[in-house]
Amino acid sequence: MPERTFDPRRPHHWLAFGLGSGLAPRAPGTVGTLAAVPLYLLMTPLPLWAYLALVALAFALGIWVCGRTSADLGAEDPSAIVWDEFVGFWVAMLGAPSGWLGVVAGFALFRLFDIWKPWPICAIERRLGGGLGIMLDDVVAGLLAALTMLLIGGLTTLL
Numbered sequence: 001m002p003e004r005t006f007d008p009r010r011p012h013h014w015l016a017f018g019l020g021s022g023l024a025p026r027a028p029g030t031v032g033t034l035a036a037v038p039l040y041l042l043m044t045p046l047p048l049w050a051y052l053a054l055v056a057l058a059f060a061l062g063i064w065v066c067g068r069t070s071a072d073l074g075a076e077d078p079s080a081i082v083w084d085e086f087v088g089f090w091v092a093m094l095g096a097p098s099g100w101l102g103v104v105a106g107f108a109l110f111r112l113f114d115i116w117k118p119w120p121i122c123a124i125e126r127r128l129g130g131g132l133g134i135m136l137d138d139v140v141a142g143l144l145a146a147l148t149m150l151l152i153g154g155l156t157t158l159l
Helices: 012-015 016-025 028-043 048-075 083-095 099-117 122-128 131-158
Strands: none
Touching: 012 016, 012 048, 016 048, 016 083, 028 083, 028 099, 048 083, 048 131, 083 099, 083 131, 099 131, 122 131
């Protein structure tokens, strides 16, 4: 079990395990996404370019952190690694309307796409391994969630 090999002395484990949220005994992906919400709220005052830069940095760092931690644990994509959920949620929030309704919609749609794994998410998960595979399927789930919110927002303005 990944929880038994979490090493609190390794900073990359802390990040990969979502600051400990991935150690939740049930639904670590959902708990990890919930843990990403307060950090998102701290990021919302940033200008768009700074938000995008921070998300891109978190993605790039996540490739290494998640790949290294996955190798430490001896598992391809352990459920306790949730840094990918953090970044995927932050990507999803690019299409969210402002306010708590937007946070709830972004959370729900991101989790839906992350669990359901429609194409191309399932193809990415099957074909890519390591840190890039761990990170990229959640980023694509975030993109699909963002596009869904933008589409719904666009349709509601037409009606």
